[in-house]
Amino acid sequence: DRTPTPVAILVGILGQSALLDGLAASGAIDRNALEGKRETLILQTVKNPYPGVDEALVIAGSDKRGAIYGVYELSRRIGVSPWHFWADVPVSEKEHIAVMPGTYTEGEPAVEYRGIFLNDEAPALTGWVNENFGGYNSRFYIHVFELLQRLKANFLWPAMWDASFYDDDPLNSVLADQMGIVIG
Numbered sequence: 001d002r003t004p005t006p007v008a009i010l011v012g013i014l015g016q017s018a019l020l021d022g023l024a025a026s027g028a029i030d031r032n033a034l035e036g037k038r039e040t041l042i043l044q045t046v047k048n049p050y051p052g053v054d055e056a057l058v059i060a061g062s063d064k065r066g067a068i069y070g071v072y073e074l075s076r077r078i079g080v081s082p083w084h085f086w087a088d089v090p091v092s093e094k095e096h097i098a099v100m101p102g103t104y105t106e107g108e109p110a111v112e113y114r115g116i117f118l119n120d121e122a123p124a125l126t127g128w129v130n131e132n133f134g135g136y137n138s139r140f141y142i143h144v145f146e147l148l149q150r151l152k153a154n155f156l157w158p159a160m161w162d163a164s165f166y167d168d169d170p171l172n173s174v175l176a177d178q179m180g181i182v183i184g
Contacts, residue, residue: 005054006053006054007056007057008057009056009074010057010058010060012060012067019050023046028049029044035062038062039066040106041069041106042058042070043059043074043104044060044103045099046058057074065180068179072149072150078092085146114155115156115157115184117159118156119159119161120136120159120160120161120162120163135163136168136169138169141175149181154182155184
């Protein structure tokens with residue numbers, strides 16, 4: 001018989017969001033946990049973040065990757081495996097979810113570039129990619145990049161024999177940049 005109160009989920013990058021910058025200036029979120037850091041996230045509950053909202057879950061990043069990793073950390077915690085697409089891992093269904101009050105952070109990653117080497121082996125990967133996506137294009141790479149983000153990786157080295165990352169689809173490099181993935 002609890003009356004629901006207005007709540008919000010706020011996602012942003014410190015220094016690029018007036019709302020998050022205001023919360024940091026007021027001391028509601030710890031600026032020092034993010035400022036000057038690389039790929040760092042915080043998930044934090046905040047009481048009365050702005051008028052009309054009683055409580056918010058703030059997902060703040062020190063940069064684009066930090067904010068992305070924060071969203072995917074919340075996703076993992078509510079039951080979505082990083083491997084949901086690639087290994088058909090079902091989403092863990094829950095009737096209710098709750099957020100414990102406080103702050104969560106992992107700090108800066110110890111390794112600057114974290115990722116995978118992807119080989120266009122034929123017929124294995126190439127056959128599957130051609131059948132499902134029509135080639136090594138942005139429709140394929142969006143799934144690879146999402147997996148990397150969910151695993152808090154930032155790097156892909158595409159080892160291409162017959163394919164060419166930049167030539168196969170001009171959107172491949174655009175998508176990599178948008179999603180914060182460095183291409184080797």
